[in-house]
Structures are given as C-alpha cells and as structure tokens.
Amino acid sequence: MIGEILKRFEPRRENLLDILHAMQEASPTNSLSKEDIEAVAKYVGITPAEVWGTATFYSMFSVKPRGKYVIRVCTSPACHLLGGESVLEALKRELGIDVGETTKDGVFTLETSSCLGICGVAPAMMIDEIAYGNLTPEKIKEIILSYRKRGEES
Numbered sequence: 001m002i003g004e005i006l007k008r009f010e011p012r013r014e015n016l017l018d019i020l021h022a023m024q025e026a027s028p029t030n031s032l033s034k035e036d037i038e039a040v041a042k043y044v045g046i047t048p049a050e051v052w053g054t055a056t057f058y059s060m061f062s063v064k065p066r067g068k069y070v071i072r073v074c075t076s077p078a079c080h081l082l083g084g085e086s087v088l089e090a091l092k093r094e095l096g097i098d099v100g101e102t103t104k105d106g107v108f109t110l111e112t113s114s115c116l117g118i119c120g121v122a123p124a125m126m127i128d129e130i131a132y133g134n135l136t137p138e139k140i141k142e143i144i145l146s147y148r149k150r151g152e153e154s
C-alpha cells in the first residue's frame with residue numbers, strides 16, 4: 001500500500017508534505033509510522049532523519065498512533081479569552097481523556113493547537129478538517145454525540 005501511495009507523486013523533495021499527508025490519511029492509526037518515514041525518505045532521496053524532522057515539526061502530522069478523529073482545540077489568546085478553557089475541560093470530561101491521549105475505543109484523540117485562523121468564531125476547534133466555532137460546553141456534548149452516532153451507523 002505504501003508503494004501505491006508513493007506512485008501518485010513525483011519522487012521529489014518538494015512533494016514531501018503532500019506525500020506525508022497522503023500517507024497519514026491512508027494510515028489506520030491516523031499517523032506516520034517508522035516504516036512510512038523510511039519508505040518516504042528512500043523514495044524522495046533524503047535521509048529518514050530529515051523526513052522525521054518534517055513529520056515532527058508540523059502539528060498536522062503525528063508519529064504517534066491517533067484515533068479515527070483528531071480534535072484540535074485552539075488555545076491561542078482570542079479563543080482562550082472567550083471560554084476556550086471551559087471548552088477544553090468539557091472535551092476532557094466528555095471523552096474521559098487528557099490532551100495528547102486517545103479514547104480506549106480508538107475513536108477520538110484530543111490535541112491543542114495554536115490559532116486555527118478562525119478567531120472570528122472563537123472559541124474554536126477542528127475535528128479533522130471540519131471547523132467548529134462559537135463553542136460552549138453544551139455544544140461540545142452535541143458535537144461529540146453526533147460523531148459517536150456516526151460510528152454506530154457505519
């Protein structure tokens with residue numbers, strides 16, 4: 001499978017971020033494994049340490065296994081001032097995990113993030129690529145419930 005993903009890209013260093021995105025998206029653990037990193041390094045013609053450096057520099061990549069859905073809560077000033085802390089606490093309570101952890105069923109990983117670029121709707125978070133704003137602890141309950149229901153339906 002790694003080979004098939006790699007074939008979609010020219011083996012050039014400029015494609016590194018796109019390749020890592022595609023690899024992570026295809027990963028059942030929503031992360032980049034040691035094997036992924038080695039394969040990408042070989043394909044692009046750079047050292048595994050360089051790929052590792054890129055994978056650990058950008059917050060959108062993870063080298064640690066993560067849940068099916070990755071929740072990133074903004075902790076930058078605008079969100080913080082408008083109740084971001086209570087939103088984060090509500091998520092911890094609702095999921096029963098701390099920041100950096102994954103629920104036992106492997107469905108959710110909770111992370112914090114710097115500004116997500118949607119300060120106009122602070123406090124905000126992203127679940128994968130979907131943005132949620134004007135959050136309250138009550139809204140958090142509804143959103144998490146809707147994701148849990150999706151899991152039951154699929």
Ligand code: FES
Nearest residue numbers: 074079115116119
């Ligand atoms: S400060 Fe939270 S999205 Fe910008």
